[in-house]
Amino acid sequence: MAGKFELYQDKAGEYRFRLKAGNGENILASEGYKQKASCENGIASVQKNAADDDRYERKETSAGKFMFNLKATNGQVIGTSQSYTSASGRDNGIESVKKNAPDAEVVEV
Template sequence: MAAFQIFYSSNQYWYHLRAGNGEIVQSGEGYTTKASCQNGIRSVQTNCQPHRFESYFASGQYGFNHVAANGEIIGRSEKYTTAQSRDHGIQVVLREAPDAPVQDLT
């Protein structure tokens, strides 16, 4: 099962969404407070609909951005070598993020 992990680095709070296999499938931006990071995770969970994902191919790599209703990017994927792997990453977020537990590593 996937889990969100909150961690502190470079004077900011960050989150990763790790799939059940331990791989990071989505990461958030840096936040100045833990509460803001937690709000970012809630936004990810709320915006888990297929039309909220923007797929791309750049510099020989595939990826996606997870976008909120207001158009702001709320998460970015890791880079993938194939479109199929990227699409699988999106499916993991869609399926598991809404109910994923949050692990506070700070």
């Protein structure tokens, strides 16, 4: 099963998206957007930038967990991962975004 973007409205009325892998696991989540069109642009930016390894900011949290941000060409964060217990888990998450995002369908939920 292929990955997909889920576009939804949160409790505050903002639009958000999450990228899910083929197994249904969340691998990337967006910030909140006031406009649906802005959220759709964020998805398009993820699709465009996902294959470029230089766009990933690999981080370690203060709690010793690992995560990453996907950034657009202008340096703005367009997606944030979950926390992983290991650097290899985080790196597998990045590879999953690279594999799933470019061709993922967008589904409104």
